[in-house]
Amino acid sequence: MLDVEAIHTFYGRSHALQGVSLTVREGEVVCLLGRNGAGKTTTLRSIIGLTPPRRGSVRFLGREIAGVHPYRIARMGMGYVDQGRRIFPGLTVDDNLEVAQNGRAGPWTKAEVYRAFPELTPLRARLGRHLSGGEQQILAIGRALMGNPLLLLCDEPSEGLAPLLVRRLGALLRTVTSRGLAVLLAEQNLRFALDLAHRGYIIDKGQIRLEGPTEALRQEEVISRHLAL
Ligand SMILES: Nc1ncnc2c1ncn2[C@@H]1O[C@H](COP(=O)(O)OP(=O)(O)OP(=O)(O)O)[C@@H](O)[C@H]1O
Numbered sequence: 744m745l746d747v748e749a750i751h752t753f754y755g756r757s758h759a760l761q762g763v764s765l766t767v768r769e770g771e772v773v774c775l776l777g778r779n780g781a782g783k784t785t786t787l788r789s790i791i792g793l794t795p796p797r798r799g800s801v802r803f804l805g806r807e808i809a810g811v812h813p814y815r816i817a818r819m820g821m822g823y824v825d826q827g828r829r830i831f832p833g834l835t836v837d838d839n840l841e842v843a844q845n846g847r848a849g850p851w852t853k854a855e856v857y858r859a860f861p862e863l864t865p866l867r868a869r870l871g872r873h874l875s876g877g878e879q880q881i882l883a884i885g886r887a888l889m890g891n892p893l894l895l896l897c898d899e900p901s902e903g904l905a906p907l908l909v910r911r912l913g914a915l916l917r918t919v920t921s922r923g924l925a926v927l928l929a930e931q932n933l934r935f936a937l938d939l940a941h942r943g944y945i946i947d948k949g950q951i952r953l954e955g956p957t958e959a960l961r962q963e964e965v966i967s968r969h970l971a972l
């Protein structure tokens with residue numbers, strides 16, 4: 744459903760992505776692993792159109808979307824949970840969900856989000872700024888689901904969360920993906936990502952260094968060569 748082919752993305756003259764290619768098939772959970780500054784966020788932003796690639800192709804559901812406005816890409820069925828989970832601090836949980844509707848029909852409604860993520864229910868009236876980091880992350884994913892995406896791009900959802908919350912987040916994402924939602928998950932937390940994903944890519948210095956099934960990416964030798972700090 745997503746085919747990224749040899750994209751090059753720049754920040755000014757800095758050549759951040761140098762020919763990145765990857766694919767996500769329907770219903771697949773694919774992780775994108777890499778150290779700090781490797782190019783994970785830039786890859787997701789290039790796909791959703793926030794930092795459009797200067798060269799290369801991004802096809803989603805058979806259509807070329809490189810250069811298309813992010814809002815239109817979202818309307819086609821691509822959700823995005825950005826790094827740092829930017830929810831609206833001055834809106835309640837309920838309103839954060841409400842405003843995330845984009846008119847796409849599908850299984851996800853507010854009631855369905857509260858059903859799938861029951862920890863949000865008692866927080867309905869709480870302001871975004873008064874949520875814990877874990878609650879904000881869960882809300883950020885709920886917001887993305889309100890757009891009824893077919894593919895969800897998720898940028899380091901486990902970042903800054905305590906181990907218990909990371910486990911809970913993994914369970915929530917598994918619930919969501921078991922309903923057929925495809926996910927491209929950028930992560931530095933290898934265990935979290937490899938437990939969720941079917942396949943993965945390792946990115947470093949703006950280039951894909953390795954691609955394979957999660958068992959292959961778990962190998963000590965792979966981790967020490969490409970991912971150790
Ligand atoms: N707004 C920006 N302006 C200039 N350079 C940037 C900008 N954002 C990122 N970069 C650079 O682009 C490269 C890739 O950064 P990116 O944020 O994609 O990495 P990342 O893999 O998401 O890292 P992290 O794990 O820290 O989030 C880095 O060298 C970074 O310094």
Ligand SMILES: [Mg+2]
Pocket residue numbers: 783784785826898899
């Ligand atoms: Mg990042």
